[in-house]
Amino acid sequence: MSGSLDFKNLVNYLNQKLDVKGDVSGITQFKGGYSNLTFKFQTPEKTFVIRRAPFGEKISKAHDMGREVSVLQALQKAGYPKAPKPVLFCEDSDIFEAPFFVMEHVDGFILRNKIPQGISISPEEFHSLSQSAIDCLLELHQLELVNSGLINLGKPAGYVQRQVDGWSERYFRAKTDELPELERAIEWLQSEIPINKNTGFIHNDFKYDNLVLNPENIKEIKAVLDWEMATVGDPLMDLGTTLAYWCESSDPEALKLFNISHLPGNMTRSEVIQYYGQNSKLDMSEMLFYYIFGIVKVAVIAQQIYKRFKQGNASDPRFGGLIHVVEASGKKAIKSLETQKI
Structure with missing residues (x-):
């Protein structure tokens, strides 16, 4: 406190x-x-x-x-x-x-960057949980918008362009170090805006540490938290952010700070995309763009927090290491562009 x-x-x-x-x-x-x-x-x-x-x-x-x-x-x-x-x-x-x-307050537990003490999760349970998480994301993306009034929370027209422009601008406002790979990824995004225009309700920060789970049934999601960035826009932008947080065992250690999806049993990013696509009518052919956007967004969020730390407005020692997250994100984005793999 x-x-x-x-x-x-x-x-x-x-x-x-x-x-x-x-x-x-x-x-x-x-x-x-x-x-x-x-x-x-x-x-x-x-x-x-x-x-x-x-x-x-x-x-x-x-x-x-x-x-x-x-x-x-x-x-x-x-x-x-x-x-x-x-x-x-x-x-x-x-x-x-x-x-x-x-x-x-919703009773339950939250998975952050390690399994809570006293709780054991098998690979089979992690696999079920990862599917439940994507089912939960799909449910959000498919909510009815007009009669519910959710449509009033956002402006779906031009959403993707605004997001790319907005996060690019935020990065340069918060910039502290020279990180050329991240700037190259930002330039690529600005030149590759998808033509498809998808609309749905989106969370914008969907990952394990924003889910309250039932300790008696790990795959049961009791609540979704942290709705401050939720809006109406392209659901694949939301999926792209989730994929950016969805680290795998081979990813850099700096990128494993925010999600525990690298542990055995969890779906890989490719499996997440396949599972989402099987349960959605959206065109998944440009997922590389959405993934790169997600990586850049995660990097900018980390950069903003790191700048607050450097300015003395945040004392949490964890924040001092976030520049490594920004650097690793830029390198990850460029590697994905060069290999065309997510």
Whole structure:
């Protein structure tokens, strides 16, 4: 838990608004994330989760707490069962030094970069989990948009071009080191925008560490978390980001920080693409573009966090090593372009 945050005002506010009886000792910070700050608020009656933006420079819309609440509300209206229910949104920065929101707590466990202590996962279970994860992604991509109101969360026309332009611009704003491979990959993306125009609801950060799993049945996904970048756009852009996080055993160690998919039993990236294609009507012929986009996006996210660290706005020592993720991502992208393999 960050020592620079004052929790007294927050607790008083939550006790008043939620009619609960909690104190500062009931607040603990969830460890392991690289983006928004997430806390558990334990009271005698109930458990809540609190999310607020990280310290330092805001990154586009990724830390807009109000927008994330809007996404969760829209998913509730759409009848999507795996999105936590939002409870409260507060715009007043005086309460918790930034806007924040409260949502329900979903019991379960999360796979980050190692298996939690006391849990054993066999290769067969990992294979089932990897299929369940892609089934979950497919379900999101195939949600009805108009009647549910989800269509209002994004602007699908021109989505791919805007994303390539936006992430390219973000990289150069956050640039700290000369990494020619990544810049070559950005140039390639800008010249290879696909003609196909696909539309669906997309999560934009879909990987194992954003899934709450049932410890009694590993393949059961109880909830999907971190909806701050969700929108309406090309589902294959979402799949490309997932593939970029979906590391394999032969990938550089720096790229294994964000997903545990390299352990035995998990589907390979090629198998993920094949499985997704078998259960979708989308044209998968240009997946190399979407994968390279995903790699560049992951690199830019890491670069933005690394810059915050260098500027003194983030003290987590893990952030200091993220420049290696940026460098490895650029080299991975160029290798994939040269070999035409994902």
